[in-house]
Amino acid sequence: MSGHVAAIIAAAGSGVRFGADIPKALIQLGNRTLIEHAVAAISPAVDQVIVTAPASHLSQFQSLLGDAVTVVVGGQTRSESVRAGLAAVSSDTQYVLIHDAARALATTDLTSRVLSALKNGEVAVIPGVPQVDTVKSVDANGYVTITPNRADLSNIQTPQGFELSALKKAHASNGEGTDDAALVESAGFKVLVIAGEECAIKITTPADLATAYNFLGANKEFLTGVGVDSHAFEVGRELWLGCINWPGEIGVAGHSDGDVAAHAICDSLFAATGLGDLGSNFGVDRPEYAGASGAKLLAETLSIITSAGFAISNVSVQVIGNRPKLAGRRKEAITALSAALNGAPVSLLATTTDGLGLTGEGKGIAAIASALVFKVSTNDR
Secondary structure: OOOEEEEEEEOOOOOOOOOOOOOHHHOEEOOEEHHHHHHHHHHHHOOEEEEEEOHHHHHHHHHHHOOOOEEEEOOOOHHHHHHHHHOOOOOOEEEEEEEEOOOOOOOHHHHHHHHHHHHOOOOEEEEEEEOOOOOOEEOOOOOEEEOOOHHHOEEEOOOEEEEHHHHHHHHOOOOOOOOHHHHHHHOOOOOEEEEOOOOOOOOOOHHHHHHHHHHHOOOOOEEEEEEEEEEEEOOOOOOEEOOEEOOOOOOEOOOOOOOHHHHHHHHHHHHHHOOOOHHHHHOOOOHHHOOOOHHHHHHHHHHHHHHOOEEEEEEEEEEEOOOOOOHHHHHHHHHHHHHHOOOOOEEEEEEOOOOOHHHHOOOEEEEEEEEEEEEOOHHHO
16 A cells, blocks of 8 residues: 545535525635635645535536546535545545535644554544533433433544545445444444544534634734715616616616625725725726726725735625615625625625615615725735
């Protein structure tokens, strides 16, 4: 055996529990998606990286990860996805790491420690952290049947490492398990638990993402900015707001498409990074931006701040006006705004001004946005 190592990263999850319209692995965490974080951390320690992705987003994963990563279509379950990954493992492989894209912040050091134990003779090695809460087994009627000693329990993480032959044997019966170690145990192999990491949390819900930002934000400098934009209605123009078109609504006057939500976000990002403002970057003296869409300006803004070494943590924008009514299309607008910012988290709110001012009198529409960004270190790029 040559000792070659392959890593299979399971990333075919739908993100339903997260409440996202995209696969969970494509959710943005700071300056990268979850899958990019996972690949970046595990790649230095292995010879081959295989990612299992949903068939509906296969090309997006391939474009995002490049030729150095093998992307295959995952299955309906985690175990099916792992078997799809195993089919793509190089023939000279001795060890396989199985990792979850949702544990995006697991470090290269954790991967190296799992591999070290394998190369010292273990057949299966998994990381875990001590169970700190009391756990009870409960029957179908809700009654406690047993209280295990929590000192004997461990919360298991990934990446999990195995000798390829043992892992293939464990999957030979096409069984299902919540992790691969369960299948390997059932196949009769001993599994060693080593110390895991607090940062290797599984990101399943928005609350988990907020916790992940705490780990990601360690030693990072966060900066904030506020942006405001307003336009008067102009008969004969289409209305674009939140990067989507609003048929039947009167549009607004402006050099570009007049998308106040997108423009306010742009200005908030420029304010946070100190890179000018909407006018200095895309003003009327720039004919190439005449009629430009809000999505184009957001993408250009992202390119500018990224080139300057900044990444978006999140943005929030509030639309101010009597119309259009955002309630029925809020989710659609959030998706469009986030897509223009390469998946960055976006919040969208709406309010009126009780008949006061430009917006209250129905003469126009406005928006105010705030942005949280951070300076990216050289190692994070």
